[in-house]
Amino acid sequence: MTLRSVTYKRLIKPVLFHFSPDKAHAFTIRTLSIAGRIPGFARTTRRVSVRRHPELEFEWSGMHFSSPVGLGAGLDKNGQIVNMMRSLGFGFTEVGSVTAEAFKGNARPWFYRLPQTQSLVVHVGLANHGIRRIIQRLEALPRTVQKKYPTILSVARTNSQHTAETKQGIADYVHSVAIAQQSAAVQMIEINISCPNAFGGETFTTPQLLDQLLIAIDEVSVTKPLLIKMPADLTWPQTKALLTVASTHAVTGITFANLTKNREVIDFKEPLPKEVQGGLSGVPTRELSTNLLHKTAQAYGDRFVLIGLGGVFSAKDAYDKITRGAQFVELVTSLIIEGPQVVEEINAGLVDLLHRDGFTHISEAIGSKVTKTSR
Numbered sequence: 001m002t003l004r005s006v007t008y009k010r011l012i013k014p015v016l017f018h019f020s021p022d023k024a025h026a027f028t029i030r031t032l033s034i035a036g037r038i039p040g041f042a043r044t045t046r047r048v049s050v051r052r053h054p055e056l057e058f059e060w061s062g063m064h065f066s067s068p069v070g071l072g073a074g075l076d077k078n079g080q081i082v083n084m085m086r087s088l089g090f091g092f093t094e095v096g097s098v099t100a101e102a103f104k105g106n107a108r109p110w111f112y113r114l115p116q117t118q119s120l121v122v123h124v125g126l127a128n129h130g131i132r133r134i135i136q137r138l139e140a141l142p143r144t145v146q147k148k149y150p151t152i153l154s155v156a157r158t159n160s161q162h163t164a165e166t167k168q169g170i171a172d173y174v175h176s177v178a179i180a181q182q183s184a185a186v187q188m189i190e191i192n193i194s195c196p197n198a199f200g201g202e203t204f205t206t207p208q209l210l211d212q213l214l215i216a217i218d219e220v221s222v223t224k225p226l227l228i229k230m231p232a233d234l235t236w237p238q239t240k241a242l243l244t245v246a247s248t249h250a251v252t253g254i255t256f257a258n259l260t261k262n263r264e265v266i267d268f269k270e271p272l273p274k275e276v277q278g279g280l281s282g283v284p285t286r287e288l289s290t291n292l293l294h295k296t297a298q299a300y301g302d303r304f305v306l307i308g309l310g311g312v313f314s315a316k317d318a319y320d321k322i323t324r325g326a327q328f329v330e331l332v333t334s335l336i337i338e339g340p341q342v343v344e345e346i347n348a349g350l351v352d353l354l355h356r357d358g359f360t361h362i363s364e365a366i367g368s369k370v371t372k373t374s375r
């Protein structure tokens, strides 16, 4: 264990975990948001805590990435802690999911901790400040952050009865995508079709409805990389049917995967009361997402850029997703459970794994364990 890991686990985590997860989350976002606005604070933190790893640096689609490891959607829903996340060693960040209209979310509690299972139960229901306000906040970030730290904006359908109908739901997505396309502070756009906690369910996870949604988004002529965030609980044939649709549209990449709802198959290390609602993150999603990602890399080759997330707690977990086809890896839950040092530990560990396997750069490891199959 490193000194920073000990400091987090022995000093900071016991204090945070003393409070309810909802209070700890709100407190952390508020504190980091204030810290990030102190001139020079994020820059100095980055300088003292983050090492350069040339083996992990790369250029893609006109952007520079200092690492393939980024923050996944859900922690920074409102774009309040972007520069602080950069100072932890992430190579990029995901903000959101944001929606066209602001929404206050489901009734509390939103979170339930399962520390032994290394998971969180999440029942937020797409709470966020609304896309316009969030984009204004991103546009106010220092120029260097906007230029050197790519941001993915995760866009979901506004969680309300008015957008539950397919036509209104599509219009709502299109409205947000058009706004994101116009902002210089957003480098990539991710369509979250898979939020398990939204009003009206996962309506865009059937091939027919996904096709309708993507036909409408094609009209916006998005020039930024466009990604789709997939559900974790579909079978491979169901996933493949969605990918086949996506492959006929202007979709650059696929993110695997969202929370899992399938509680029957999870190996719980502590009891989870039945009344706790929501999808599960962390370790219970790890194999589900890596398997779907690997099968996609096998079947679709280079057609999609792949982002792997779900249960990444260590460099080995990240490397597993990379060698199975992920160009990017993201994490959320390990940051909350293990602490901020996890990012640099994963970066450094990835470099060790590359050298162990005789690679000199991360690009050589991507898909190195993928054997191509036919669709």
Ligand SMILES: Cc1cc2nc3c(=O)[nH]c(=O)nc-3n(C[C@H](O)[C@H](O)[C@H](O)COP(=O)(O)O)c2cc1C
Pocket (backbone or CB within 6 Å): 072, 073, 074, 075, 077, 096, 097, 120, 122, 124, 126, 154, 192, 195, 229, 257, 258, 259, 280, 281, 282, 283, 285, 309, 310, 311, 312, 330, 331, 332, 333, 334
């Ligand atoms: C607190 C929390 C909030 C989340 N909110 C969102 C969200 O708004 N949009 C989304 O696409 N995924 C959301 N997710 C899912 C994560 O992006 C990710 O798909 C999932 O948690 C698996 O990754 P992890 O094991 O690293 O957490 C959320 C996850 C957590 C833990």
